[in-house]
Amino acid sequence: MPLNPKDFNLIRQLVNKRSAIVLDNGKEALVESRLSILARKEGIDTIAELLNRLRSCTASRLHDKVVEVMTTNETLFFRDIYPFDVLCSIIIPELLEKRKTENRLHIWSAGCSSGQEPYSIAMLLKEHFAHHTNWSFRINACDISKEMVARAREGRYSQFEINRGLPAPLLVKYFHQKGVDWQLREDIRRMVEYDDINLAAPQWPMMPSMDIIFMRNVLIYFDIETKKQILHKVRRLLRPDGYLFLGTAETTLNLDDSFDRKQYEKAWCYRPLIQPG
Numbered sequence: 001m002p003l004n005p006k007d008f009n010l011i012r013q014l015v016n017k018r019s020a021i022v023l024d025n026g027k028e029a030l031v032e033s034r035l036s037i038l039a040r041k042e043g044i045d046t047i048a049e050l051l052n053r054l055r056s057c058t059a060s061r062l063h064d065k066v067v068e069v070m071t072t073n074e075t076l077f078f079r080d081i082y083p084f085d086v087l088c089s090i091i092i093p094e095l096l097e098k099r100k101t102e103n104r105l106h107i108w109s110a111g112c113s114s115g116q117e118p119y120s121i122a123m124l125l126k127e128h129f130a131h132h133t134n135w136s137f138r139i140n141a142c143d144i145s146k147e148m149v150a151r152a153r154e155g156r157y158s159q160f161e162i163n164r165g166l167p168a169p170l171l172v173k174y175f176h177q178k179g180v181d182w183q184l185r186e187d188i189r190r191m192v193e194y195d196d197i198n199l200a201a202p203q204w205p206m207m208p209s210m211d212i213i214f215m216r217n218v219l220i221y222f223d224i225e226t227k228k229q230i231l232h233k234v235r236r237l238l239r240p241d242g243y244l245f246l247g248t249a250e251t252t253l254n255l256d257d258s259f260d261r262k263q264y265e266k267a268w269c270y271r272p273l274i275q276p277g
């Protein structure tokens with residue numbers, strides 16, 4: 001049974017206030033099914049009881065859990081493949097040349113879900129750029145969901161997740177079997193530093209300037225004002241000659257005119273516009 005409008009609004013406001021995620025009308029049944037999963041996990045008998053507990057105070061671990069369960073964590077290894085292709089063939093070689101006095105590259109996967117995106121980048125670096133031994137390749141990754149961040153840190157994936165996008169040679173090379181699952185080698189896991197960060201928070205924690213930012217399939221969940229605020233912060237964090245990747249359904253157009261949209265082979269990416277004068 002879908003939630004009634006009053007209960008749906010309670011969840012909608014709670015989720016929006018804490019994560020900026022917008023739950024549109026029509027999502028009542030989805031919200032109800034996710035709440036019932038959460039109630040079962042938390043040992044709460046009914047959704048009505050769960051809602052009562054939420055109403056009894058304004059902040060609790062249960063409020064955080066509601067936000068987590070409303071996030072959409074769909075992801076896969078080497079998702080959409082083209083951004084990874086151009087990273088390998090054009091962008092990283094170019095940045096290695098440009099940064100050769102610094103010998104370091106900083107990459108951020110923002111909204112990383114269970115880690116397939118940052119680990120795809122880590123494996124790509126290991127596969128193609130490991131001979132740059134005097135370089136520091138640092139990958140940061142974050143998600144609002146503590147559960148996703150914990151899963152990502154563990155780097156443990158089911159056969160189903162492995163089958164989604166991971167080339168067999170990389171499975172053989174970088175994973176070992178753990179029960180019925182597969183776990184990434186520790187040296188690859190150590191290439192990524194995870195944090196739980198709310199991208200919609202007024203301030204982000206201190207981070208180094210980034211050469212490359214992957215923020216794919218995250219902005220779609222926010223309203224226009226939130227997208228603008230996040231892109232403004234991305235622009236400040238990204239180096240002037242850096243690269244931003246968004247999801248295929250996302251753009252900076254009509255949101256932030258300080259980015260230029262450029263096509264590299266089959267991938268689109270966004271680069272800070274050089275301001276005249």
Ligand SMILES: C[S@@+](CC[C@H](N)C(=O)[O-])C[C@H]1O[C@@H](n2cnc3c(N)ncnc32)[C@H](O)[C@@H]1O
Pocket residue numbers: 019020021071072073074075076079110111112113114117142143144145148197198199200215216217218221247
């Ligand atoms: C659909 S997944 C995208 C994962 C990966 N970037 C990809 O493209 O495969 C979106 C992720 O954004 C996260 N997310 C949603 N709202 C967020 C927020 N306010 N701050 C940080 N992460 C958020 C969700 O928890 C989810 O894991």
